[in-house]
Amino acid sequence: MAYEFGRFKSITIDKRLTTLVQRERFYHELCHILRHSGRQLMMPAAFRELQEWDARNFTRYAALPLHMLKNYDYKQPEILDTLSEQFKVTPELYADRLQRIKLKLSCNPIRFIS
Structure with a gap:
């Protein structure tokens, strides 16, 4: 509060x-x-x-600032747990943020996540 x-x-x-x-x-x-x-x-x-x-x-x-998320391998099966641990956020928050980044990138041809 x-x-x-x-x-x-x-x-x-x-x-x-x-x-x-x-x-x-x-x-x-x-x-x-x-x-x-x-x-x-x-x-x-x-x-x-x-x-x-x-x-x-x-x-x-x-x-989860975007500029800090660029140097990770998003093909790793345990990426949600890894980034949740490193950024000290719940896996749900990270999964939501990652989903929004992917959605934004699908509308914009900037290459960020392979």
Whole structure:
């Protein structure tokens, strides 16, 4: 959960969560602090949903920056586990990010993943 009191900003993460999930929650809450303003409880539901979508999207990019993913062999059968371990994110987050990269590359002829 992210808090803002004037110029003071704070992120609180539940320590009972796994380290990987804590890291993902941190990125999510960091997005709220950096990119959003206002109190979500006082916003229309559609605007709140938009901010949550933005925070989930930010998490993918912040946790797994594209420039850091270019030098891996994506044909390895254990690539999801390897990158999940190296970037300290859940395999689900990495799989989602990889799927989005592949989708983007299928629309753009830039060569990144063989």
